Every structure is written in C-alpha cells, then in structure tokens.
Amino acid sequence: MKVITTIKEMQTEIKQQKSEGKSIGFVPTMGYLHEGHLTLIKQARQENDIVVLSIFVNPLQFGPTEDFSTYPRDFERDRALAECEHVDYIFYPTVNEMYPTEPSVKVIVQARTDVLCGKSRPGHFDGVATVVSKLFHIVMPTRAYFGKKDAQQVAVIEGLVSDLNFPLDVVAVEIVREEDGLAKSSRNVNLLPEEREQAVVLYKSLQEAKKAIDQGEQNPHSLIILMKEMITSNSSGVVDYAEIYSYPQLKPLEKLEGRIIIALAVKFTKVRLIDNLILDIE
Ligand code: AMP
Secondary structure, three states: OEEEOOHHHHHHHHHHHHHOOOOEEEEEEOOOOOHHHHHHHHHHHHHOOEEEEEEOOOHHHOOOOOOOOOOOOOHHHHHHHHHHOOOOEEEOOOHHHHOOOOOOOOOOOOOOOOOHHHHHOOOHHHHHHHHHHHHHHHHOOOEEEEEHHHHHHHHHHHHHHHHOOOOOEEEEEOOOEOOOOOEOOHHHHHOOHHHHHHOOHHHHHHHHHHHHHHOOOOOHHHHHHHHHHHHHHHOOOEEEEEEEEEOOOOOEOOOOOEEEEEEEEEEOOOOEEEEEEEEEEO
C-alpha cells in the first residue's frame, strides 16, 4: 500500500494503472475509519483491480460554526485499517495541496439541496460537489463508493456525475450500524456517554415510523409527529429535522407512494447525528 500526498503523483500512478487496463475503485472519506467505511472498501476491493481510499477533511463543506476543527482525525490508525483491507493507495493530501490558491471555480448544486442537510447546512453540498469533482479528476475511478447513511449526498453525487458527464459508476452501499442500531459515524466519539445511550432513538424512531406504515399509516405529517415526539421524550437531543420526501428527487409528498426517504438530524451537545430509511411503498 502506498500513501500519496500530492495530486501529481496520484494522477501519474493512476494513469500507469489504467494503461495496464486496471479498473479503479474509489472510496472518498474524511478518515477516522469505522466499519461503515470498511464495508465500502471491502465492496470496492471485490469489484475492482485497484482500490484508492482518500482521507481528506474538506474545509469547504463545513459551515463557520460547524465541527471542522473538532472532527476526529487519526491517520496512523486509518493507515493500519486500510492496510488490513488491502487498499492499494491512500490519497492523503493537505488542505494546501487541494486548495493552494483562493478557488476561481466552485461547483454549485442546483437541485435536491433545498431540504434536509442542504437546508440546515447552507453551502455544504457545494463544498462536497467541488471536492468530489476534484477527487474524480485526480483518481479517475471506474467506480466510486458512497454510503446510504448520507442518502442526500448520494442523490447529489448522482446528479453531479450525470450532469457533468464523469465517466464512472456511482455505487451506493447500505448503512452499517452499531449493535443497538445507531448508524456508525466518525462523529459518534464526540457524543457524551449518556448521549451515546440515547442516540439509538434515531434508529428506533425510524423503525416506529416503518411499523406505522406497515400498519397502514399513509400520512407523512403523522409519521413526522410520531418520530419527533419519540426523539424529544427519549433523549436530550434537539431535532434539527424529521422529514419525508420522494427519493432520490427529494420532493415533498402529501401521500406515501413510490420510493421514499424518512430522514432525521438530531443535535446533541457537540455533535449532530443523521440517519435515514429508504422504503418502497406499494
Ligand atoms: P465520511 O468519512 O463520513 O465522509 O464518510 C465517507 C463515506 O463513508 C461516505 O460515503 C459515507 O456515506 C460512508 N459512510 C459513513 N458512515 C457510514 C455507515 N454507517 N454506513 C455506510 N456508509 C457510511
């Protein structure tokens, strides 16, 4: 496994691999790897000749009051985990390598961002789309792997790849959870101990909503009230949003039909958690 820190060297290596006919699987991350990331890496390993993992905490996608400085980082641990998963290259650039000058161009996302995290975190998806576009030009992947934990991100990246004609396939991977159901996240380490216990309420309220749908509930507003009540009465978390939309279009629904997403964001003391459930309604 090689650790590469410069764009030029990464591109040279990839061009060499491609000239030998190798397929490239790419897993972009912000590091502090957990089982969710490792599941993406394992799938990329199975489906490609070469696996590239990027680790880059992208300042462009954090708002001024968000957790860029406290986002957990541990490169040596990540390197050991990547080695165990037989990653071929870790691309690990500095902020200065990625953004050496004041950017003259950024990618603005026009659709699928007026709700959920796009609404709560203005500019977040422009930052994601900009860095992912750069990473796609640097790594030139055959397939790029993203987790459904960030389902809105998957919808945005699919739009990016289609609109800007990136020659690659986007592969969306199921959410990996802790034993109690909490979606794995690098940010979970920033939960206080009592918040960690309460945090399972996100998953539980999604399951309650599903149960109500299975029992015939068709009104999205009733489901939202049910989930909000469950979260506020079982945790100290503050609901940032609890919403239901069509997926991947992310349009409001008066009645549940087709593919839908039930999505939650809840703020705890030092960390904001997200989770979602995508369902096909008959
Ligand atoms: P991050 O490092 O948080 O930016 O995540 C990098 C990639 O891993 C993104 O595509 C995430 O959606 C994915 N990911 C993070 N957590 C999980 C999880 N619990 N299950 C599946 N994928 C995940």
